[in-house]
Amino acid sequence: MSVISDLTEKANDKLKILEDLTSNVKQIQDNVLEEILTLNTNTEYLQRFFHGKFDKEIFKKNVPVVTYEDVKPYIQRVANGGPSNVISTRPITGFLLSSGTSGGAQKIMPWNEKFLDYLTFMYDLRMHVITNYVKGLEKGKAMMFYFTKLESITPSGLPARTASSSYLKSSYFKNxxxxxxxxxxxxDEVILCPDNKQSLYCHLICGLVQRNEVTRMGSIFASVMVRAIKSLEDSWEELCSNIRSGQLSEWITDPGCRDSVSMVLGGPHPEVANTVEKICNEKCWKGIFKRLWPRTKYIETIVxxxxxxxxxxxxxxxxDMLPLVSTIYASSETTFGLNLNPLCKPEDVSYTIMPNVSYFEFIPLDGDENDVVDLAxxxxxxxxxxxxxxxxxxxxIRVGDILLVTGFYNKAPQLRFIRRDNMVLSIDMDKTNEEDLFNAVTRAKIIINSSxxxxxxxxxxxxxxxxxxxYVIYWEVEDKREDKTKHMELKEDTFSECCLVMEDSFDNVYKRCRFREKTVGPLEIKVVRYGTFDSLTDFFISQGASIGQYKTPRCIGSGKPLELLEKSVVATFFSTGDCSFKN
Incomplete structure (x- = not known):
């Protein structure tokens, strides 16, 4: 059997599994819940709600819908060395770290091999979905910007890692x-390198020297792809020098990176270096992905x-020559589903929920919060x-994701991610909600008022x-001592201090991204003309908003509202100092 026909047969098997899963949603979900309850009814957490009998009806009636803060004490007990059966009969083998909460601490979610079983299942399934839409991928390699982070060890002796690191460091990935x-x-040594700067540089040099073999590229999040291209802009001359000589720069000190990348280089490649140099030397980098990696068919990343x-x-x-493909919807709690139309526009992405990986319930946004409904x-x-x-x-447990039902694949709902509950701002791993923003502005107002x-x-x-x-914060200010039509003195040191005070008010995830990892730039305050927010109100009312219920949006997207604000800017100020980030 040829490689192509073998792949086709395996793809057909996987697609049959997909058809079966999406055609029997209710029964599979009921089976999943029964399995979970049968295994875990005698855990300390669930024993409070079951008294010798357990079924779906009692589960829904007695077990409360909770937030992470509600169950954190139980998780923390296991992390601190308590037995797994506080929450799970199946042994907890580690903890997954979320990107961070508004309070500055990362959530830790318990996990076991079942999590990786389903994650691997989803990765395998998405491979076969994409082959229905993109041909010729088997004739090349993937240039994927995958990274791992140093793990921490909890008092229980179990590792705490990000979800991606848990997979990349597991036997599932190795084998x-x-x-x-x-x-x-x-x-693999480049992917597993704990120094992300060295890892990124090595990802780039490996991808460039094999540029004619790359048929797809990507990362887990789109922000990483942007960071990668920025790194290429900063270091392409050094990369070309390394490729030309066949020798890595001395600052790449990680032994795994040096040894494995040296094998990839295999000696000097002056022709490749000349080609890359010519492309990167051009003033306009529009379309550079396709020029550097001409066989690339799509970019796989969450958008x-x-x-x-x-x-x-x-x-x-x-x-606009390469599709941006979002394939999987997942979090630290579980893996949810797949994008079965991978070549759709980013704004049209919906994920088909896989009913076998967890038991899913949903709280209607426009109904009774206690009226929790099933996936089916x-x-x-x-x-x-x-x-x-x-x-x-x-x-x-409430995940905090707000989703819109856009359709069905067989009987499986297809959901579009709308927003995080109470989410306002995010650049990288930082997540700043409305409360955080209000608190930061409140602190900065003290400085403004005193001036x-x-x-x-x-x-x-x-x-x-x-x-x-x-982050850009648009402020409308008025002088308390003078007529509003008169010129106000906007002192740079006053507003720069406001910027820094706001940054100091944000959580440690923001500060880590801003001051240590430098994946978030200095906060900017833009002062707009007096009356600008009245004009903003008028705009939203003209678009159908009710004047009686109008609230100033605390986060503006692109489009007319942003243009209105930008046209009204009279002064800009940036944070120029450091803050009290100690971690």
Missing amino acids: RPCNWYYTYTSP TGSMAQYVPTLNYYCN DLKLGCSYELVVTNFSGLYR GLMLTDFTSYADVSTIPGH
Whole structure:
């Protein structure tokens, strides 16, 4: 049997599994819940709600819908050395770290091998979905910007890692199938390097020296792709020098990187270096992805949610010639589903929920919060907040994702990610909600008030036109001592201090991105003309908003409202100092 026919047969098997899963949603979901309850009824957490009998009806009646803060004490007990059966009969083998909460601490989610079983299942399934849409991928390699972070060890002796690091450091990745989907330009040693700067440089040099073999490229999040192209802009001359000589720069000190990349280089490549140098020397980098990697067919990266803001940047570097493909919807709680129409536009991405990986419930946004509905009962056009019960000890936990039902694949709902609950700003791993923003502005107002000025209104914008992206806060101020039509003195040191005070008010995830990893740029305050926010109100009313219920949006997206604000800017100020980040 040929390689192509073998791949086709395996793809047909996987697609049959997909058809079966999506055609029997209710029964599979009921079976998943029964399995979870049968295994875990005697855990300390669930024993409080079951008294000798357990079934779906009692589960829904007695087990409360909770937030992370509600179950954190139970998770923390296991992390501190308590037995797994506090929350799970199946042994907890580690913890997944979320990107961070508004309070500055990362969530830790329990996990076991079941999590990786389903994650691997989803990765395998997406491979076969994409082959229905893109041909010829098996004839090349993937240039994937995958990274791992140093793990921490909890008092229990169990590791705490990000979800991506958990997979990349697991036997599932190490022993992955030897097929085109798992064949990368970068050696595993580069992916596993704990120094992300060295890892990124090595990803680039491996991808460049094998530029004619690359048929797809990507990263987990779109922000990483933007960071990669920025790194290429900063270091292409050094990269070309390394490729020309066949020798890595001395600052690449990680032994795994040096040894494995030296093998990839295999000696000098002056022709490759000359070609890359000629391309990168051009003043305009529009479409550079396709010029550097001419066989590339698509970019695989998450462009939904807060990552949508990077789509224009990536489209520029692709010259709109490469599809941006969001394949999987997942979080630290569980893996949810797949995009079964991978070549759709980023704004049209919906994920088909796989009913076998966890038990899913949904809180209607426009109904009674206590009226929690099952996956099989979702209604087209309605929005819901997601609730998860998984195989790792989480029961009816609110994920915080707001989703819209856009359709069905067989009987499986297809959901579009709308937003995080109460989310306002995000550039990289930072997540700043409305409460955080209000608290930061409140602290900065003290400085403004003491200078004789008064803040009358504000909004914000996550600006990713700069690299790195940064927060922009639009302020309308008035002079408390003078007529509003007269010129106000806007002192740079006053507003720069306001910028820094705001940054100091944000959580440690923001500060880590801003001051240590430098993936978020200095916060900017833009002062707008007096009356600008009245004009903003008029605009939204003209678009159908009710004047009786209008509230100033605390975060502005692109479009007319942003143009209105930008045309009204009279002064700009940046944060220029450091803050109290100690970690």
